[in-house]
Amino acid sequence: VVRREVVQIITPGTVMEGQAIHDNENNYLLSITPFEGEEIGLAAVDMTTGEFKVTILTDFEELINEMTGYRPKEVIIPSSLDVEKQQTFEARLKVTLSYEDHTEPVTEAVALVETLSEGKIKETCYQLIRYLQRTTKRSLEHLQQAVYYLPQEYMSMDAHSKRNLELVETLIDKKKQGSLLWVLDQTETAMGARMLKQWIERPLLNKQTIENRHELVDKLIQHFFQRESLQEQLQGVYDLERLSGRVAFGNVNGRDLIQLKKSLEKIPEIFNTLHELNSSYANSLMQNISDCSELRDLLETSIEENCPVSITEGGIIKDRYSDQLDDYRDAMRNGKAWIAALEKQEKEITGIRSLKVGFNKVFGYYIEVTKANLSQLPEGRYERKQTLTNAERFITEDLKEKEALILEAEEKSGKLEYELFMAIREQVKAFIRPLQQLANVISIFDVLQSFAEVAERHRYVKPELKPAGNVDIREGRHPVVEKMIDEGDYVANDIVLGDDRELLLITGPNMAGKSTYMRQLALISVMAQTGCYVPATHAELPIFDQIFTRIGAADDLAHGQSTFMVEMLETKHAVSKSTRNSLILLDEIGRGTSTYDGMSLAQAIIEYIHDEIGAKTLFSTHYHELTHLENDLPKLKNVHVSAKEENGTVVFLHKVVDGAADRSYGIYVAELAELPDKLINRAKVILAEFEKEQSDIQAHRLK
């Protein structure tokens, strides 16, 4: 019995190729390391690109939100982790859980973490490295150095808000089409597409970094010809990140290296194009970045352009790269030329026109003469080798001699080519770090040209960012809705939030577009802080530290949770975590319970946000009664979606204007839907009674 040793374990998080890997998506493997108290370390790696990140979270809910952003397939945990938490991972993240309980010191691959501080951060990385070494049993040298980041560097959005805003996929169908990513993605490379997705999920907080991106977008918009050149050049760049991953993993072939070479050939052109823009941000990115021209030269001289996929059958190495290989190839070529000459010569001498020289794997080279011509063959000229039904096959001593030379040269050249290829692959490995840096810069350029392209196509403007400032959006549009409906049909809306209007109370029936209005503000803020231009004619924005949204209930239904409990849990999350620099979007809070009950809660929540938090807030409601709060709360303003009556029916103008809504839209809609006249008339009578009661109460109050 031969004992087989496990060579490699492939898991959902460590798979390097095949159906599970999509060009435009990262494939993250996460690792969780809990510490004393509530702190938890989180390390993330994408084996296909080498990206390696680490952070420390301070509570479990924060951890789940952070993990959701990675959309992992697999999470590594110590088996001692709380069972309830394990179940939460499975239920909310739908991941494979893998266990890693070894704790011995890591000795290899320590270079990956050498820039990190000792203690929790390093230990979090070690946990992941141990798992990778145990399962992949390969070099981890293609991984990038682990980067420590603070979640606080990015705008914070909980998992529900991200889903609900449809940043990278739609809520119901989980498709890219219909998401913000779909609108913004005009990237030319898979690396760029992946980076764009990461950026959209993690808008920035640092004003300088955001403005750096805006600066290059601006330059790219202004220089149409350079942008067009850049796009063409990027189209010639293959997936450098994943190619270098495969180099390190040792499963790169000749074709991969040709892709690498072709990509590198584009780099000087790309850099030239960008230098022409005079962008200080682009110039700073290109500084100290190697264009890997030595690697390009190596591949140019060594690898055959049209090489086969197989690396063992020769045809990979170019002529003139190795003298020895050239010698073998000469021998093969000469031998074959000699045989070709032999055929010609023997045809002439024997006069047999159908005489031919052939080759098969069993007998090698032979001369074949058909039975009909055998009589013309001088006896003893060749040695008989094989009898077929219609022909005889012969050999000669010279032929067999040449055959031996050819076959030997072939064998040696195949072996030599393989050795040479392996040596080249080793040389390429030395370029992994520079290649990764290059890939990063190229990805940034790709995303920013995509932003420029989209901005121009859809007439976006550069937002002006003022930390802790006000919102002043003129003719703002919802980027996705605008793209999906016919040009010209979209009604743009201003959104102004300032010192005396921090909280807008939006009234009006559902069909008027309230939630589009609310989402529009969130999406414009996300776009601005991602470095993109925004759909408006003018936009001044603060830098929001967090966005909370509670809009719609579709996904809760899918998870079978009770709407009202979820509503309250999310409201609690919003009011306890938000600051005066946050954006809160609340849609019809309270509708899940009885009228006065819900109305009381809604009012208490509004007052709490107004008095205690001071976050910029849009609050839509059907509790028309809340509009009187405008009298008591100085920073609250009523707005509504305007409508007009036309031929006895109501037309919604999708225009948000100041003031409270007329309260009888609902009955108009019921008329539009052609409910029986008798029913409609009765509803009008009842409404009139309610309204009289209300005004009696008002009168009573004023007394």
Next chain:
Amino acid sequence: VVRREVVQIITPGTVMEGQAIHDNENNYLLSITPFEGEEIGLAAVDMTTGEFKVTILTDFEELINEMTGYRPKEVIIPSSLDVEKQQTFEARLKVTLSYEDHTEPVTEAVALVETLSEGKIKETCYQLIRYLQRTTKRSLEHLQQAVYYLPQEYMSMDAHSKRNLELVETLIDKKKQGSLLWVLDQTETAMGARMLKQWIERPLLNKQTIENRHELVDKLIQHFFQRESLQEQLQGVYDLERLSGRVAFGNVNGRDLIQLKKSLEKIPEIFNTLHELNSSYANSLMQNISDCSELRDLLETSIEENCPVSITEGGIIKDRYSDQLDDYRDAMRNGKAWIAALEKQEKEITGIRSLKVGFNKVFGYYIEVTKANLSQLPEGRYERKQTLTNAERFITEDLKEKEALILEAEEKSGKLEYELFMAIREQVKAFIRPLQQLANVISIFDVLQSFAEVAERHRYVKPELKPAGNVDIREGRHPVVEKMIDEGDYVANDIVLGDDRELLLITGPNMAGKSTYMRQLALISVMAQTGCYVPATHAELPIFDQIFTRIGAADDLAHGQSTFMVEMLETKHAVSKSTRNSLILLDEIGRGTSTYDGMSLAQAIIEYIHDEIGAKTLFSTHYHELTHLENDLPKLKNVHVSAKEENGTVVFLHKVVDGAADRSYGIYVAELAELPDKLINRAKVILAEFEKEQSDIQAHRLK
């Protein structure tokens, strides 16, 4: 240039096999024929089973609902059909539209429609037949005779209600698991599974037919051993419907015929088992049904049990079926025996132990002697044929003579087998009608044994049906929720609807299980009218002619429609189509607009149903103010979901009891979700103010 004629066009509705065809689902092709006025003919065919139905609808909305029930992949229309209607088909049914504009008389396949009345019904069928003849270019003889039905024979449910009640798939995930079908499906055959799905989508209105089904379910529950035998026997029955479809289409192979034979062998056993039950319904179904024993005998004598998939390589026909074939096979066997004897004999004579007889396609049979043994071979014993490196191959005249005999017999036998197989296939075709009838009866038995199995497992009871009677369900359960949660955790509920309580107004917060209670009544009614037992300890039910549900909004969100407009359109549909024999379930109607507006509409709708329609109605609402209607409307009763306070928090008991709900649940839930104390306290103060105002109004009214 060879002119190629189109042999067959395969479309989504005419595909017979492959990935698009699922065992447990029909694949319907629909055809629409509009007539003068609003009338529209609808024909439906499942090419894989031969089912063929036709009906005439009186308006477009009815047509869409009827079409939805078929879940078609393809719909045939005249190209002159209104463009807006075509778009509606594509948007709401997501089907391929095919055009058929020929109008010439149908001459073939007229037997399919011979029992139908002339005019619109036949013309609707002809339209479909024309399309099938044009595309499939094959015999349509496997289609069953077209059956005319009235949509009014079945309980009417609009597409939204079917989706929302999750009859055959879940709302969000579109999966079987979690649907009513999932609970009820313990069928043993694919035919039974398909029929069950049809039944659930089309509950019956005819009391006698429903009670026939109940009778057999009853017998099957009481006779455990017969039920168990029946299940085992059904497991041996293959898909007779689709097998006969393939027979007629001419693409049946030997293995299919073996499946057919094995299935037919089970029929007498199945009939015997059912006869033992003494069920008058089962007996009536078996009367005049052939068990196709002649066909079984034919297949038993003719087709080889382990035949290959290919029908051209022989090995399909049994020995003793054809004398001629037996002769050929004897010749082959004798020839091969002679050759085996030859090898033995020549080994002995020559003393060469490694001598062997072989066969290849080029040289036929040969005797092979290795080079090492050549010297032992007497010169001239055999004729030299081929020289190999290590051996020589020889023939003899006798060997070649036998070879010719064997090869000739082989060729002739292959040809004969194919001819015999084709003849058998033709004979099988004659049994298509009896096979289809048999398949139908077996499917019914399978569905009813499934009902019996499920009823016993989950302790269902036989419902008592009284047309236009009352609802009296004791300890009713929601069949799907009950199966998904832990045994014992489920809280059963009574539902009583009678002369003085036609309309129940349900109050209480969302998490308490109101919509489960409402759905429970709809599902129990669907089950009862399908012929199934129901989850309760006692159930008296009317026969509902229609069920209207307006619960939840998830699927509207998916289609991007405004919730409130959809709500009003569906309410209009419910109030204009329902009768006093209908069931109406309305969940929080009015919540899509402002409070008083929505409340007025809700009250007007309740009054309209109460005064004008008299349908049995469950109406859940957060408008607590509507509970006073109990005083004015004699047939309306308030119910609510009970709760109790425990350790300062509220526990929902999921028990529905008479009376209106306490109005402050919402604030309790907010406390459970741990909103800030300050916020909760403020909400309580506001609520107290509202309540005081309300009681002031009440006092004012009483004055």
